[in-house]
Amino acid sequence: MTSATDVPPGAENAVSFYDTDPHEHPPGQSTMLGFWLYLMSDCLIFAMLFAAWGVFGGSYAGGPRPSELFELPLVAVNTAMLLFSSITYGFAMLAADAKKQGATLGWLAITGVFGLCFLGIELYEFSNLIAEGAGPWRSAFLSSFFTLVGTHGLHVTFGIIWLVTLMVQVSRKGLIDANLRRLQCLSLFWHFLDVIWIGVFTFVYLLGVLR
Amino acid sequence: MSANANGMSAAAGPDVAPQAQASDHGHGHGSDHVDGGAAHGSHRSYVTGFVLSVILTAIPFGLVMSGVISDKSVVAGICMVLAIVQIVVHMIYFLHMNRKSEAGWTLMSLIFTVIIVVIALTGSLWVMFHMNQNMMPPMNPTSAAEMSDRM
Numbered sequence: 001m002t003s004a005t006d007v008p009p010g011a012e013n014a015v016s017f018y019d020t021d022p023h024e025h026p027p028g029q030s031t032m033l034g035f036w037l038y039l040m041s042d043c044l045i046f047a048m049l050f051a052a053w054g055v056f057g058g059s060y061a062g063g064p065r066p067s068e069l070f071e072l073p074l075v076a077v078n079t080a081m082l083l084f085s086s087i088t089y090g091f092a093m094l095a096a097d098a099k100k101q102g103a104t105l106g107w108l109a110i111t112g113v114f115g116l117c118f119l120g121i122e123l124y125e126f127s128n129l130i131a132e133g134a135g136p137w138r139s140a141f142l143s144s145f146f147t148l149v150g151t152h153g154l155h156v157t158f159g160i161i162w163l164v165t166l167m168v169q170v171s172r173k174g175l176i177d178a179n180l181r182r183l184q185c186l187s188l189f190w191h192f193l194d195v196i197w198i199g200v201f202t203f204v205y206l207l208g209v210l211r
Numbered sequence: 212m213s214a215n216a217n218g219m220s221a222a223a224g225p226d227v228a229p230q231a232q233a234s235d236h237g238h239g240h241g242s243d244h245v246d247g248g249a250a251h252g253s254h255r256s257y258v259t260g261f262v263l264s265v266i267l268t269a270i271p272f273g274l275v276m277s278g279v280i281s282d283k284s285v286v287a288g289i290c291m292v293l294a295i296v297q298i299v300v301h302m303i304y305f306l307h308m309n310r311k312s313e314a315g316w317t318l319m320s321l322i323f324t325v326i327i328v329v330i331a332l333t334g335s336l337w338v339m340f341h342m343n344q345n346m347m348p349p350m351n352p353t354s355a356a357e358m359s360d361r362m
Contacts, residue, residue, distance in 0.1 A: 033313045040324040047328040051335040076272050083264055086305055090257035191305040195298055201268075202294035206275045210283045210290075 028181045035185045039192050042155075046196050049148040053204060058211060061139035066208030069134055071125070075205045078121045079197065085114030086194045093187050099175055104183075108167050111190070115160045122153050145204060152200055155193050162186055252307055260304025267297040 057066075092107035126146070129135065136146035166186060170179050252260075271290040273279075280286050302308040302321075310318055 033316055036313070036317045037320055040320050043324050044327060044331075047331055051332050054332065054336045055339040072272065072276050076268075076276075079268055079272075083261065083268065086264075086301075087257055087261040090252060090261075090305065091254075094252070094254055094257070188306060191301060194305065195301045198268075198294050198297050198301065202271065202290050206271055206290050207287050209275060210287050 028178065031181055032184060032188075035188060039188060042192070043196075046148075046151070046199070049144070049151055050199060050203060053144045053148050056140035056144040057204075057208060059140035061141075063139040063142070064132070064134050066141070066205075066211060069129060069132070070205050070209055072205065072209060074121060074125060075201055078118055078125075079201050081114050081118040081121065082194050082197050085111045085118065086191055088114060089187060089190050093183060096170075096175055096180055096183050101170060101175055104175065105167055105171060108163060108170075112160055112163050112167075115156055115163070119153060119156055119160070122149070126150075145208075148204065149200060152193065152196055155189075155196075159186065159190055159193060162189070252304060256304050260300055263300045263304070264297055267293050267300065 088107050088111045092104050092111060095103035095107055126149075129142075134142055136143045163186060166179070166182055169182065173179060271293050274286050274289060280289075308318065308321065312318070
């Protein structure tokens with residue numbers, strides 16, 4: 001115990017505290033953690049939108065209620081599209097790990113098609129609601145609904161743009177390390193959107209219809 | 212005694228540290244960071260996760276659409292529990308969460324985020340629920356019925 005005070009503070013352990021040797025930092029070394037942190041911040045955005053939905057979800061302003069508006073079979077099909085796209089993206093990652101470029105591009109294309117189906121169904125639903133006069137201006141319930149579901153749809157849109165970009169990159173440069181890293185980031189993003197959708201179909205659609 | 216122990220640790224320090232750093236660098240900086248450093252799924256784990264999430268999606272949709280259980284709050288409770296289970300399934304099988312990925316930092320940041328989200332969500336709902344109750348007295352019998360319906 002006494003010896004600890006004899007030595008100047010920090011001197012005995014300096015070697016393990018400070019890394020003075022030169023060492024390499026290859027590009028992308030911290031990309032995955034950084035991207036994960038971005039996803040966590042995105043998670044907070046969605047949490048706030050869910051909170052708004054929780055507060056306003058019952059404020060109909062004398063307008064239509066969720067049980068009159070939502071078509072659960074359509075939502076079920078939509079959920080299936082997103083689930084299928086999740087597993088096909090998983091297969092794309094497995095193909096990329098096995099360095100099979102053709103299979104990777106094929107699975108990515110299938111994922112993109114499922115994503116587009118999801119978006120198409122969602123836009124069809126939105127246009128139906130607006131045609132019925134149940135647009136985001138009708139009540140606080142519909143404002144929060146369009147904001148939450150629309151933000152998720154916007155994320156999916158950008159995910160698809162990213163997917164197409166990566167398909168071009170992979171077909172031009174092959175499955176190099178940089179492209180594998182990008183594919184991993186999009187993998188996190190895509191599966192994360194699926195996780196958000198679980199919250200959307202449970203809390204917005206199913207519990208909304210039950211209200 | 213303690214001086215001896217300090218001397219030993221100081222002597223052992225320089226010998227051990229470079230090795231630990233070297234192996235750490237090899238793991239963290241090498242090409243295996245891209246290939247196998249981060250946790251990856253196998254074909255089987257993806258299919259397992261997919262089958263589980265299909266089941267966990269089908270049950271709540273089936274319950275709500277068929278109306279088998281007449282008590283709505285029971286159905287809502289089941290839906291929420293299944294949603295939480297499904298989120299965990301996705302985290303494990305699709306997002307490959309585990310304690311080791313990125314030396315535990317992904318899990319740490321996830322736990323931090325979950326805590327913030329829970330505080331923000333429950334806080335917002337709690338505060339706004341009470342504000343609604345206290346600030347919006349029923350103006351006439353029909354709106355009173357609507358309000359109690361809403362709550």
